[in-house]
Amino acid sequence: MSIKEMIQDHPAVGADYTEELGEAVKHAMYCAAICNSCADACSAEDMDMRRCIRLCLDCSDVCEATYRLASRRTDENRQLIRTMLATCINACEICEAECAKHDNPHCRRCAQMCRECAEDCRKALDKLNEEVHADA
Amino acid sequence: MSIKEMIQDHPAVGADYTEELGEAVKHAMYCAAICNSCADACSAEDMDMRRCIRLCLDCSDVCEATYRLASRRTDENRQLIRTMLATCINACEICEAECAKHDNPHCRRCAQMCRECAEDCRKALDKLNEEVHADA
Amino acid sequence: MSIKEMIQDHPAVGADYTEELGEAVKHAMYCAAICNSCADACSAEDMDMRRCIRLCLDCSDVCEATYRLASRRTDENRQLIRTMLATCINACEICEAECAKHDNPHCRRCAQMCRECAEDCRKALDKLNEEVHADA
Amino acid sequence: MSIKEMIQDHPAVGADYTEELGEAVKHAMYCAAICNSCADACSAEDMDMRRCIRLCLDCSDVCEATYRLASRRTDENRQLIRTMLATCINACEICEAECAKHDNPHCRRCAQMCRECAEDCRKALDKLNEEVHADA
Numbered sequence: 331m332s333i334k335e336m337i338q339d340h341p342a343v344g345a346d347y348t349e350e351l352g353e354a355v356k357h358a359m360y361c362a363a364i365c366n367s368c369a370d371a372c373s374a375e376d377m378d379m380r381r382c383i384r385l386c387l388d389c390s391d392v393c394e395a396t397y398r399l400a401s402r403r404t405d406e407n408r409q410l411i412r413t414m415l416a417t418c419i420n421a422c423e424i425c426e427a428e429c430a431k432h433d434n435p436h437c438r439r440c441a442q443m444c445r446e447c448a449e450d451c452r453k454a455l456d457k458l459n460e461e462v463h464a465d466a
Numbered sequence: 467m468s469i470k471e472m473i474q475d476h477p478a479v480g481a482d483y484t485e486e487l488g489e490a491v492k493h494a495m496y497c498a499a500i501c502n503s504c505a506d507a508c509s510a511e512d513m514d515m516r517r518c519i520r521l522c523l524d525c526s527d528v529c530e531a532t533y534r535l536a537s538r539r540t541d542e543n544r545q546l547i548r549t550m551l552a553t554c555i556n557a558c559e560i561c562e563a564e565c566a567k568h569d570n571p572h573c574r575r576c577a578q579m580c581r582e583c584a585e586d587c588r589k590a591l592d593k594l595n596e597e598v599h600a601d602a
Numbered sequence: 603m604s605i606k607e608m609i610q611d612h613p614a615v616g617a618d619y620t621e622e623l624g625e626a627v628k629h630a631m632y633c634a635a636i637c638n639s640c641a642d643a644c645s646a647e648d649m650d651m652r653r654c655i656r657l658c659l660d661c662s663d664v665c666e667a668t669y670r671l672a673s674r675r676t677d678e679n680r681q682l683i684r685t686m687l688a689t690c691i692n693a694c695e696i697c698e699a700e701c702a703k704h705d706n707p708h709c710r711r712c713a714q715m716c717r718e719c720a721e722d723c724r725k726a727l728d729k730l731n732e733e734v735h736a737d738a
Numbered sequence: 739m740s741i742k743e744m745i746q747d748h749p750a751v752g753a754d755y756t757e758e759l760g761e762a763v764k765h766a767m768y769c770a771a772i773c774n775s776c777a778d779a780c781s782a783e784d785m786d787m788r789r790c791i792r793l794c795l796d797c798s799d800v801c802e803a804t805y806r807l808a809s810r811r812t813d814e815n816r817q818l819i820r821t822m823l824a825t826c827i828n829a830c831e832i833c834e835a836e837c838a839k840h841d842n843p844h845c846r847r848c849a850q851m852c853r854e855c856a857e858d859c860r861k862a863l864d865k866l867n868e869e870v871h872a873d874a
């Protein structure tokens with residue numbers, strides 16, 4: 331099952347579907363789940379992980395909202411998708427920087443996920459910005 | 467990136483990790499995203515899809531809560547996970563029955579996703595119930 | 603601004619609107635927010651609050667899904683609302699029992715919120731069950 | 739029960755608690771619920787409300803993420819809170835503009851809620867920006 335294929339089944343999707351936005355949706359969905367899991371795993375560690383728990387929970391919430399609205403194709407809401415992609419890049423970078431400080435496997439995995447998600451959101455944002463310039 | 471591997475990175479996961487619960491988490495995560503997308507696609511269709519929109523939104527919310535709590539491994543909350551898996555099976559069956567009535571590609575895909583999610587939640591629930599009997 | 607009044611603005615709400623369900627929606631919305639905040643506050647405490655963090659996060663997720671689907675009035679999904687209300691009662695009772703063990707102000711407040719939410723969900727469930735019997 | 743009082747029960751809240759951020763959290767929580775309800779009510783209307791459904795769902799998701807992260811007080815994540823408040827203002831303004839075009843009671847109420855939420859987020863953002871300048 332693929333969220334990217336699902337978006338292409340939308341009755342209003344045509345030439346405006348971009349592979350880049352599909353990738354960002356998919357990875358923001360994963361990142362929401364991975365950060366939620368990392369926050370939980372951090373709270374079970376013996377060292378003080380409070381900052382990491384907090385940043386993972388924040389990043390999970392932002393990724394969740396990002397993928398949900400970026401996967402909608404009815405009418406359009408591009409300005410908000412662009413703003414939200416930028417916010418998601420911000421959230422992922424902050425969370426990645428913290429997780430990268432910790433040597434446990436879940437934080438390493440979460441840092442990698444955040445890095446990939448930020449990268450895909452950046453590509454999707456670049457693509458959307460190109461379209462804006464092309465429209466102008 | 468895999469949410470199933472992520473759960474296994476949890477410091478407290480041991481013999482109690484079950485493959486079945488991992489599958490249920492993964493598919494509930496996908497199903498939350500697919501149902502959210504199907505609700506949006508339904509609202510763009512020309513025929514009256516109001517019932518389908520509603521059931522997809524409800525199913526998305528239930529799947530979202532299910533995967534989030536079923537992926538946590540700190541301490542334990544098995545009774546609630548069992549109750550939530552049962553609720554998720556209920557939500558998926560109701561949504562599948564409605565989506566199966568419609569011939570558009572997004573509803574067909576959503577019906578299939580709901581069927582698979584319900585099946586995986588049922589297997590995870592059976593496994594958790596076995597454990598309860600084994601503990602007794 | 604009131605979510606209860608909002609629900610009554612729905613074009614399809616008539617005699618089937620129950621005060622009890624409106625109260626459950628309102629309190630599940632608050633409880634989702636309070637439990638999310640309590641999980642965060644618990645992670646800042648110096649004692650080991652890992653079990654409380656986990657149960658608060660689980661309860662927040664369940665309350666969130668509950669209020670979102672119980673506030674929808676298009677077509678109907680009563681069977682799932684009943685199942686979800688029962689799950690929410692379960693989540694609130696488990697979270698309340700844990701928070702009640704801790705003497706800090708946020709846990710005391712959260713325990714009280716969970717108690718009220720469970721009570722309102724129980725009243726709404728009783729009312730919906732009455733309707734089912736009346737229909738039969 | 740008050741989410742604003744709850745935040746003040748956090749063990750790490752001190753002089754940095756601002757009334758403005760508390761108001762923004764409260765109204766973003768309400769706005770998430772009102773927009774979720776408005777999307778549902780719109781889907782039950784006989785006229786074509788697809789654009790309004792979409793913008794309400796997007797606004798609900800953004801408000802939800804906003805209130806959840808803005809209510810956390812462990813360690814700090816101010817840069818992201820500022821970015822998210824700005825995104826929330828954006829989402830509310832877009833949703834308000836659409837709901838204001840429709841004459842049904844739920845859209846009028848939702849437009850008002852979005853206006854109030856945007857205003858409170860703007861005040862909270864101004865306050866946080868002042869702090870940044872004071873720190874510098």
